[in-house]
Amino acid sequence: MHAPFFGIKIIDLSAVVSGPMAAGLLADQGAHVIKVETPKGDLTRVIGPARGDISTLFTAINRGKRSIVLDLKHPDGAQVLRELVDEADVLIENFRPGALDRLGFSYAAVAAYNPRLVYLTISGFGHTGPYADYRVYDPVIQAVSGFADAHPNPETGAPQLLQTLLCDKITALTAAQAIGAALHARHETGRGQKVELSMLDAALAFVWPEAMYNHTALAAGVQPVPEFGANQKLWRARDGWFAMITPQNEEFASMCRALGVPQLIDDERFLSIPQRRVNMPAMRALIEPLVATEAVDDLIARLGAAGVPIGKVNHKHQLFDDPQVKANAILQETDQPVLGRLRLPRPAARFSAVGPDAAPAAAPHLGEHTCAILRELGRTDAQIEMLLSNGAALAQQPLAVA
Template sequence: MSLPLEGLKVLDLSRYLPGPLATQILGDFGAEVIKIEDRKGELGRYLEPMIKDTSALFYTVNRNKRSMGLDLKKPEGKEIFKKLVADADIVVDQFRPDVMNKLGLGYEVLKEINPRIIYCIITGYGLTGPMRDAAGHDLNYLNIAGVTELMGTKDGPPAMSGVQIADTAGGSMYSVIAILLALAAREKTGEGQLCDVAMMDGALSLLSYTIGEWSGGDGTLPKRGGEMLTGGYAAYNIYECKDGRHVSLAAVEDKFWASFCRKLGVDEYIPLHIDIPHQEYLQDSIRKIMLSKTRDEWVEFFSDSDLCFTPVLSLDEMVKHPQVLARDMVHTLTNFQGSGKDLVCTGVPIKLSETPGEAKMVFAGIGENTDEILASIGYSTAQIEQLHKDGIV
């Protein structure tokens, strides 16, 4: 069975997290991904913690790719890249806006070589606007997008997310969407295009409901930790248990709140579901009740009830959870590369019935596929040897 993206060639210039995760998704669904790296390897290979000589983080977003070491600053390196572009479908660029232009390898140049090329550039703030050239990381993009101000507990300071929301949701996921949309358009027009993906834009778009609630109301800004979905209501909250672990209740709908209250024997709380003046009282009362049992005792207590109640799991618990395992969402590579460490990688989150993705746990070393890639675009053995001697590859 062929995968949906088989036959497509991706030249991946990205590093660290946003671009590599995006191209890994493309690779899981059949695209041939060639990772174009500095001859010493992309910087993401050297982030702690290390497994032997390579970062554990690198492995989690770079499976099923080939690697080519190439110096794009040298004329010969530029020429090789242009030859690769002539036969490619997609280029993923994660440098600042003008880096590839200054190298003479920007979109306007490459589309002359291959009009069908889809060039996806992932930046912090996009190719337009006053912050176009500003440096940044996930936290900065979330700050400008208005996300950080909303995160945290009541009366507390803004909190940082436990995951890189702008990098992954704003960058990786929207890049994949942009590339797929451009591929669909190319089927109609025969031409590629530039995909301008800003991590700030993507993060901001995740506020759709929040912005609607704010702008459609009386104009009052959302209170950190004080709204229905951020901790201001008893029915949608996290509670500590007797053993110091936590459970979550997400009874937004009346029926779930009623089921929860009846099971606890506090039927009198049912009509107070979204009654604002009583929320502090309800939360205090439920907190005291939850402290009477351990987390797992509460999970068992509510196991036969139809309501939105789950334990808060740690990572080591998550990787063993039956739902996670049933969905094939983690791959544990025991004694990875003889290191004595077990490496855990995420699975394929998109489930297709006829052409499912494949999380092949194959990882290329720095420049491991350089010679075969060069040979595929017409370089002879002698030429390849000379390129190595000259420090081009």
């Protein structure tokens, strides 16, 4: 059986991470994605280890796509895009607000000739408001959305940035889900629609439930409680670090028994979840010396078997050898042009009707499929040569690597 989005054609006009990753997730699930790039190419082509015009970051979020290069300011390039959009099910863009409209590809313009199109537009802050025209990257959204404040430095309390592109990826996941919802609505109504998504909205909605629970109830008399993550700290064993959390009474009791301190189960400071939250410093003072002398693997095995939620901190280079990571077969190795042997995660969701996991597909070179796509649109070789010579399109063959 085909993958879930087989037969869905997506025109990916987006760049960097949020939009491309959303389109990449749908490509993983069977969609036919055409990545439309400028002659300069996507910025992520040069971020991370790279050979030629392919980087490892670019590969991870653009695998399985085809690439065409068009100059949308050139009338002939714009005409090619119109023909691609006319045949598409989905368009994804993250231009600055108004930029695509000025090029003639507003939702109203394209819906006039393709009313079934799902048109997803991603912005940093939204299309209106005081920040709408600001340039945005992930750290900016971490700051404004409250993520930086929700993950303070444990020693100083100062807000700090997470060292991953968290808000970009949250936006990508939200975008992919929204596209699926809009396609389902189209199945019911026969019509597409415009879907607006800002990185700020996606990040704020994501961080809200637990990070903002003290700012949710507006009625008088609802008392604040300690911040959800205030006591979330790693534990240190003799030879490594681990995470352990025991919110439920039975989990706390199991931890106490496994560590040889059953008397703490009936200690009045630790009898309930709220009491343990308030008295966490006292509890850690009692538990930390016990675990500090033991090997981390021994602790994981003993406490995990006792029903205690626990996991060892894997450093990046240790992930590949983790027995559960191996059991899940989440990481796959494949030979790909230019970069050679690569290790990449398979799509996280597995569909029982699809069959065995396929090896990750290659990411495209800049303009690698320009000529093929133009032929599919009915252009002759002479017409393609004219588009290339006048700068409306660009085609590039895979780069040779010594």
